[in-house]
Amino acid sequence: MELGYLGPMGSYSYTAAKYYDPKSLLVGMKTFREIITTVEEGSIEEGILPIENSTEGAVTQVMDNLMETEESKIQGEIILQVRHNLLTVAEDASELKYVLSHPQALEQCREFFANQFPEVVLIPCESSSTACKIAKEKGIEYGAIGNILAGENNGLHTLYKDIQDNLNNQTRFVIIGRKNTVPTGKDKTSIAFSFHDDFPGSLHSILKEFAEENINLTRIESRPAKTELGRYIFYVDFNGHQEDLQCKRVLNNIEKITNKLKIFGSYPIGQIY
Numbered sequence: 001m002e003l004g005y006l007g008p009m010g011s012y013s014y015t016a017a018k019y020y021d022p023k024s025l026l027v028g029m030k031t032f033r034e035i036i037t038t039v040e041e042g043s044i045e046e047g048i049l050p051i052e053n054s055t056e057g058a059v060t061q062v063m064d065n066l067m068e069t070e071e072s073k074i075q076g077e078i079i080l081q082v083r084h085n086l087l088t089v090a091e092d093a094s095e096l097k098y099v100l101s102h103p104q105a106l107e108q109c110r111e112f113f114a115n116q117f118p119e120v121v122l123i124p125c126e127s128s129s130t131a132c133k134i135a136k137e138k139g140i141e142y143g144a145i146g147n148i149l150a151g152e153n154n155g156l157h158t159l160y161k162d163i164q165d166n167l168n169n170q171t172r173f174v175i176i177g178r179k180n181t182v183p184t185g186k187d188k189t190s191i192a193f194s195f196h197d198d199f200p201g202s203l204h205s206i207l208k209e210f211a212e213e214n215i216n217l218t219r220i221e222s223r224p225a226k227t228e229l230g231r232y233i234f235y236v237d238f239n240g241h242q243e244d245l246q247c248k249r250v251l252n253n254i255e256k257i258t259n260k261l262k263i264f265g266s267y268p269i270g271q272i273y
């Protein structure tokens with residue numbers, strides 16, 4: 001089984017992919033969009049994508065891109081305890097001027113840099129493992145935020161460990177693929193919907209359906225519909241599989257109330273690593 005991830009090797013996505021399926025053949029890619037496109041086209045079977053973080057919230061780029069999918073479904077999830085480290089070319093920070101990483105990682109360590117290295121310029125790049133590679137090429141003024149593994153792979157020093165602002169920093173990854181899943185009894189389903197018109201109680205009318213079937217929601221987010229200010233797409237995750245009877249009833253009912261209902265998929269509840 002080939003599994004696409006945000007590469008190169010040593011990224012946080014790589015770690016998550018290894019935990020999810022140690023046997024799969026990992027294929028490093030440059031962007032989240034590339035991962036989604038290759039799964040959509042069927043040229044790779046699965047892809048892994050970060051979708052939300054316990055401190056920073058939604059990974060909006062992934063959520064927006066998933067909205068456009070036609071063939072791929074969410075068929076798994078995994079939660080990774082993300083520990084950031086300051087990895088540098090030099091053995092100390094005396095020359096440190098620039099620190100590179102994925103925007104998500106930079107955001108999750110903003111306080112650390114404001115307190116410890118207010119003069120350091122934070123530079124976004126494609127991934128934390130790419131950041132390590134670039135830092136190594138650039139020299140002693142450079143550092144990266146990444147996995148210790150990525151630092152070691154690139155010959156960097158681990159200057160500070162656990163620099164994430166929130167000690168309990170978790171990222172939830174979803175696995176997309178083209179297969180349908182079967183109910184396991186411990187599943188989750190992800191959907192998104194929008195309304196024809198704005199009307200009082202619109203969101204309530206949806207939430208009521210879940211409440212009446214005693215279905216627990218595990219996440220609710222809104223994203224701009226990108227048509228006009230004040231129009232939203234709502235993203236909801238809930239416990240249960242779309243083939244379960246109660247879930248089927250809810251999905252049937254809310255399809256009638258909503259303008260567009262997208263079911264991203266049902267999948268076994270993931271473990272935390």
Ligand SMILES: O=C(O)C(=O)Cc1ccccc1
Pocket residue numbers: 006010011012013014050082101102104105126127128129171
């Ligand atoms: O840049 C990486 O290594 C990634 O895999 C993206 C990412 C960044 C920060 C937290 C989780 C995933």
